[in-house]
Amino acid sequence: MASSVKRLDADAEVPDQAFEDHIIDMDFHVNPVEDELLAYVEDDRALDKLTTEFGATPVVGKWDAAYGIKEGQEGLFTQGRAKYAADVREACKNIAVDDPIVNPGINNLNLQHHPVLKNAVAQAANDYMLDNFVDEGVSTSMMVPKWDPDYAVEEIERVAAEDGIVAAYSWFDPKVPWGNEQFDPVFEALVEHDLPLLLHGSLAYWPQHSYIGDDMLTWTEVLGFDWPLHTMVNIVNMIMRGVFDKYPELDVVFQEGGHWWVPFLRYRMDEFYEMHPDDVKITPRKMDSGEEYLQRAPSEYLRDNIYVCTQPFALPRNAGHASDLLKLSMAEDMFIYSSDWPHQTLDPPTWFYTSNAFDDDTREAVLHENAEEILRGY
Amino acid sequence: MNSDSPSDITCDHGPCTGAASDVEAASDVETETETAADGGTTITDPDDEAFDREAFTKVATVDEIPAGEGEGYTVKGIEIAVFNLDGDFYAISNRCAHQRAPLHKAGDRKINAEDTWTEKRGGVNVEDCTVSCPWHLWEWDLETGVHEASGKRIGSFDCVVDGEDVLVRI
Structure with a gap:
């Protein structure tokens, strides 16, 4: 009896059809x-402090995601470490990503104490990204310092005009929510530049900064649910x-918030709004x-102005349940594929090829169309 | 069927080098003569006269799968990964039950590995007889195919060494 033999592609790690589709990855971290x-870093005074005592982003000694990972801190680099454009291209080749939107993955920067030093790192990160990614033809989301809206606007004005900057990258956290009016100048600048x-979830998020945090002891509690709660x-x-x-043209994408x-x-x-709206005024x-x-029902802003990245997707195994959930979740309007390369939740x-829950329209919306609608220059 | 025919199997990597030959653990698995799902016996000791060589397919020679590494093959349409744990060979489904990652890539060197801590994406653990998935480190028992934390199980296959040949029964 002859055997059925199929040669496997040595490099392909995802289903063949993924290589035929156009895939944009909205959350690809590089780590200089x-x-x-x-x-x-341009400011010598800041550089002196950043290089002598603490380093750029010291980590507070409290709960750490590394506890949940078999290889500890290596979870941050489960797949490797992309420093340059060639690294990104090599990583994307195996997972069928055509168009990674890279960001400077310095996600514990928001946690740091000193605003001047943080600004210096943000400036350096943006210049590093311009030199090593924008100039190399890789679409980049520039860093926006949440802790200093004035400096955020300054950075947007300095960097955003560069071709290849397609989005702005910052963090949500349990401190000041983004509805606060102090961010209006940032929103104005973003709308002006069409970004x-x-x-992204911020490492400022870890339990040391919330009242119940010290009783959160596991990866599942903290990363699995603290981030989504604060996203909501x-x-x-x-x-x-x-x-x-006020900014109907503003598009906001939440990454790793579920x-x-x-x-x-x-x-x-x-x-809730339609029942008792009297405090909105x-x-x-x-x-x-x-x-x-409000000018519209709250859910309409959710559908039109808010997007959510899909990683980690956690699709129900039952395709019927998954299909229903995709519809209820307005996936065709709100979901954008992300890999989170190289982290432990890659x-x-x-999912888009191993479940019958996806029709072609939903798959294409999630894998590239929704991203193309909002990224500048797409 | 000629189970030694190169056309029956496909190596998932490029040319492999390395050497290993100890088959002790694999040969300890079964001792009674019973009928296996494929109609052959369950004898997995090639030196046993009841060993059914025709029920197995040669996937490699021992020196083609380096110690501590794995290779991926399709055998009769089934994707498997074969690992060499310091001379003991194990065959397991090549697809992680979590998200269908190819397990034979476990242990691949990372991009810019010198700037990370562990240098490899997952890999085998000889002492525990497990392989960790290259994507999310799900740890699979190579003998039973079980992931302890979830209780999920993937296929594991008899894998023996006969002389210099690594044989697998699908």
Whole structure:
């Protein structure tokens, strides 16, 4: 009896069809080594402090994601470490990603104490990305320092005009939510430059900065649920505080904040708002505009202005359940594929080809169309 | 069927080098003569006269799978990964039950590995007789195919060494 034999591609790690589709990856981290990053710091006083005592981004000694990973801190580099454009291209080749949107993955920067030193690192990160990625033809999301909105605008004005900058990258955290009016100048600058705001989970998020945090002891609690909870809080805060009535062209993408909670937000926001909307008129932006209510139902902003990255996807195994959940979650309007390369929650684009839950329209929306709608220059 | 025919199997990597020959652990697995799912016996000791050589397919010679590494093959349409644990060979489904990562890539060197801590994407653990998935480090028992934390199980296959040949029964 003859055997059925098929030669496997040595490099392909995802289904063949993934290589035929166009795939944009909205969350691809690069990690410069510290010496090379700090070489871009322009202010000598800041550089002196960043290189003598603490390093660029010291880590606070509390709960750490590394506890949950068999290889400890290596979880941050489970797949390797991309420093340059060639590294990114090599990594994407095996997982069928055509167009990675890279960001400077210095995700504990937001946690650091000193605003001047943090700004110096942000400036260096953006210049590193311009030299090593934008100039090499890799689409890049520039870093936006959340802790200093004035400097954030300054950086946007300095960097955003560069071709190849397609988005802005910052973080959500449990401190000041993005609905706060202090961020209006940032939103204005982003809209002016036609850049979507990508908000990634921040390592400022770890339990040391929340009241119940010290009783969170596991990876599942902290990374699995603390981030999504604060994503929901930030989204509702932005919507109810009128950010998208004032900036209807602003698009915001939440990265690593989960997505299957969308039905909960969608229905609960509308129910609560329509039942008792009388406090909307005394929010600051509405006080300024004189409007009494939101211009639209809350769920409509969710559908039109908010996007969520899919990684880690955690698709239900039952295709019928998965299909229903995709519809309820408005995946065709809100979901954007992300790999999170090289971290421990990596999501190569396998889910979209191994489940019958996806029709072609939904798959294409998630894998590239939704990203193309909001990225500048696409 | 000529189970030694090179056309029956496909190596998933380029040319391999290395050497290993100890088959002790694999040959300890079964001792009773029973009927296997494929109609052959369950004898896995090539030196046993009841050993059914025709029920196995040669996937490699021992020196083609370096110690501590794995190679991927399709045998009769089934993707498997064969690992060499210091001379003991194990065959397991090549697809992680979590997200279908190719397990034979476990232990591949990372991009810019010199700037990371462990240098490899997952890999085998000889002492525990396991392989960690290259994507998310799910740890699979190479003898049973079980992932302890979830209780999930993937296929594991009889794998023996006969002389210099690594044989697998699908």
